[in-house]
Amino acid sequence: MGESMMAFTGVGVVSSNGFDSRAASCTRRRASRTTVRMAEELGDSTDKPGPLSTMEWAKVWFDNIRQTYVLKTEDEYAPQASGDIAELQGAFPFTLYKYFAKLGAVYTLAFGPKKFYVVSDPVVAKHILRRKSLLYDKGMLADILEGIMGKGLIPADFETWKKRRRAIVPGFHEAFLNRMIRTFSDCTTRMKSRINGEIDRGKGGVVLDLEAEYCSLALDIIGIAVFNYDFNSVTSMNPIIKAVYRMLQEAEWRSKFLIPIWNVEPLNWVVPRLRAFREDQKLLNDTLDGLIEQAVSSKSSEDLEQLVQRDYDNVNDPSLLRYLVDLRGEEATCTQLRDDLMTMLIAGHETTASLLTWATYLILQRPDLLERVREEVDEVLGDSDAPTWAQLKQLELVPRILAEALRLYPQPPLLIRRALAEDTWPQGGGSGRVSVKRGSDIFISVWNLHRSPDLWENPLEFDPDRWTRPYSNPAVKGWSGLDPARANGLFPNEVAADFAFLPFGGGSRKCVGDQFAMLESIVAFAVAMRDFDMVLLDDPEQIERELVTGATIHTKDGLRVRVSPRRKGDDRAHDKTDLSHDDTDSKPKQRSALENTVMEPSTLASVPSNSSS
Ligand code: HEM
Numbered sequence: 001m002g003e004s005m006m007a008f009t010g011v012g013v014v015s016s017n018g019f020d021s022r023a024a025s026c027t028r029r030r031a032s033r034t035t036v037r038m039a040e041e042l043g044d045s046t047d048k049p050g051p052l053s054t055m056e057w058a059k060v061w062f063d064n065i066r067q068t069y070v071l072k073t074e075d076e077y078a079p080q081a082s083g084d085i086a087e088l089q090g091a092f093p094f095t096l097y098k099y100f101a102k103l104g105a106v107y108t109l110a111f112g113p114k115k116f117y118v119v120s121d122p123v124v125a126k127h128i129l130r131r132k133s134l135l136y137d138k139g140m141l142a143d144i145l146e147g148i149m150g151k152g153l154i155p156a157d158f159e160t161w162k163k164r165r166r167a168i169v170p171g172f173h174e175a176f177l178n179r180m181i182r183t184f185s186d187c188t189t190r191m192k193s194r195i196n197g198e199i200d201r202g203k204g205g206v207v208l209d210l211e212a213e214y215c216s217l218a219l220d221i222i223g224i225a226v227f228n229y230d231f232n233s234v235t236s237m238n239p240i241i242k243a244v245y246r247m248l249q250e251a252e253w254r255s256k257f258l259i260p261i262w263n264v265e266p267l268n269w270v271v272p273r274l275r276a277f278r279e280d281q282k283l284l285n286d287t288l289d290g291l292i293e294q295a296v297s298s299k300s301s302e303d304l305e306q307l308v309q310r311d312y313d314n315v316n317d318p319s320l321l322r323y324l325v326d327l328r329g330e331e332a333t334c335t336q337l338r339d340d341l342m343t344m345l346i347a348g349h350e351t352t353a354s355l356l357t358w359a360t361y362l363i364l365q366r367p368d369l370l371e372r373v374r375e376e377v378d379e380v381l382g383d384s385d386a387p388t389w390a391q392l393k394q395l396e397l398v399p400r401i402l403a404e405a406l407r408l409y410p411q412p413p414l415l416i417r418r419a420l421a422e423d424t425w426p427q428g429g430g431s432g433r434v435s436v437k438r439g440s441d442i443f444i445s446v447w448n449l450h451r452s453p454d455l456w457e458n459p460l461e462f463d464p465d466r467w468t469r470p471y472s473n474p475a476v477k478g479w480s481g482l483d484p485a486r487a488n489g490l491f492p493n494e495v496a497a498d499f500a501f502l503p504f505g506g507g508s509r510k511c512v513g514d515q516f517a518m519l520e521s522i523v524a525f526a527v528a529m530r531d532f533d534m535v536l537l538d539d540p541e542q543i544e545r546e547l548v549t550g551a552t553i554h555t556k557d558g559l560r561v562r563v564s565p566r567r568k569g570d571d572r573a574h575d576k577t578d579l580s581h582d583d584t585d586s587k588p589k590q591r592s593a594l595e596n597t598v599m600e601p602s603t604l605a606s607v608p609s610n611s612s613s
Pocket residue numbers: 005006007153154165343344345347348349351352355411412415416502503504505506508509510511512513514516517518
């Protein structure tokens with residue numbers, strides 16, 4: 001099934017992922033606040049119902065088959081989409097948008113014994129992700145990822161998740177993030193030097209696949225941040241890097257595969273693909289085990305308060321592994337630590353690379369915005385390759401561009417949940433209140449939410465300045481609209497748009513690495529835009545037509561860009577072809593490409609105005 005897997009603190013800024021990283025002296029209060037906050041995020045449900053038994057599953061599937069194929073009746077509450085399953089493979093999230101236009105903000109899809117609710121409504125999304133989060137788990141996503149991430153945060157059972165989340169979230173404290181800014185700039189500088197080397201060899205310009213460049217950059221950064229291991233994939237390739245890439249591809253492939261054949265143990269030794277995966281997994285596990293053993297052998301048990309006061313500028317190993325091993329009171333087995341690390345490696349790698357890819361793709365079609373970005377970055381960072389947190393906080397347009405890239409290309413485009421108890425959803429913009437049974441599978445379509453004409457002005461337009469203008473639609477009952485004043489931090493998040501914008505999810509399962517990822521992307525994007533002139537070589541309309549998706553959204557064959565050193569002022573006045581796809585005309589080109597990809601505006605107009613009833 002083509003569903004997807006998947007998910008700033010400054011001094012005095014409260015992080016939205018459950019951790020308030022104020023001054024170090026507040027640490028004890030902060031630790032208990034993490035627990036309180038977590039309780040709040042778990043919503044107003046009281047107990048977490050357990051997973052379904054085999055007998056319960058048999059009944060759910062029997063009822064689905066009976067309703068869909070024997071009685072041929074629709075769900076009592078939500079319209080049902082009918083379509084060719086082949087149409088859904090590969091382009092699944094985008095196809096869901098077409099059905100959204102026809103059927104509204106909540107509808108169902110049926111395949112064999114399976115039935116899915118597709119939700120494109122911010123009020124219902126908030127209900128599921130935040131208000132009643134205890135009534136839902138990750139369902140199919142956990143089934144798919146367990147073989148890769150074990151009991152890491154994404155597929156873990158509830159008790160393990162609660163314990164590990166409580167340990168991991170405070171690990172992204174201010175001193176750690178501050179130290180990571182140095183890692184972001186060091187790795188970005190390394191990428192820059194390599195590109196400059198290629199440019200020199202190419203006599204002034206070179207054609208690069210920027211998607212691959214950003215992928216290497218993000219891998220190097222996450223390796224250092226999570227387990228203090230430098231893959232150095234920006235400049236080299238070795239068996240471990242290859243194994244990581246194949247593991248990521250496997251996670252992506254499994255997320256699209258209908259039958260979980262990898263759960264049939266003997267097949268893992270017979271099917272070549274699964275056998276190769278096992279070998280990669282062993283290589284990677286051995287490497288991680290070695291790093292974990294090393295960390296454990298030099299363990300220095302400390303309280304959270306002491307850990308966040310460490311002099312991160314001077315420690316040899318600033319990694320999350322070091323923090324998790326040293327954290328007193330949350331001791332974990334080596335296997336658990338490995339699962340934690342593997343989960344963060346996978347969750348934090350391609351997501352960030354995709355964000356950088358799409359932000360670059362979008363800005364290269366808007367020379368007017370590129371000029372503004374360069375003005376901002378020149379003014380705030382000057383020529384520095386080592387920005388400070390204080391400088392990063394002064395950037396305004398860059399974070400808005402990244403937020404807008406995440407709006408148009410959310411990573412992942414779908415969030416997956418399963419109802420563990422009967423529940424009735426609020427009306428929101430839908431045509432009526434929907435009741436779901438225990439065992440119902442749900443896709444929250446972030447792609448649809450982010451492009452809904454009910455929730456955004458000119459939803460398909462790349463308009464980073466929208467994040468400065470309030471927007472509301474009283475017809476979507478219970479939705480408080482976009483209010484830039486609610487964006488409490490360096491970038492607009494789900495709170496600013498009241499769950500119409502879910503770049504990092506929301507509620508108790510919200511991304512733990514949101515601020516890390518945004519800081520990383522701000523550094524890399526700002527430096528790349530400041531220092532290079534780039535020309536998009538492929539036709540944006542074709543790129544849009546051929547989007548590929550799994551856990552993240554990719555171009556079909558990479559983002560081909562001609563890169564040369566940035567020419568400033570007079571130099572550039574002599575040659576106007578270096579800035580972007582077509583910089584002779586500063587009118588936005590973005591809109592038409594986006595419109596052609598997914599849905600005609602006329603179709604959009606026919607989206608039932610969910611809002612009226
Ligand atoms: C631009 C980059 C990123 C994006 C767009 C992103 C997006 C997301 C989203 C949407 C979720 C929620 C999934 C759900 O509710 O089902 C999530 C969860 C998660 N993310 Fe991220 N993420 C990014 C970077 C990172 C990084 C850098 C890390 C780690 C260093 C990370 C670690 C995680 C983990 C562990 C979870 C699971 C949390 C839980 O279930 O408690 N992510 N991410």
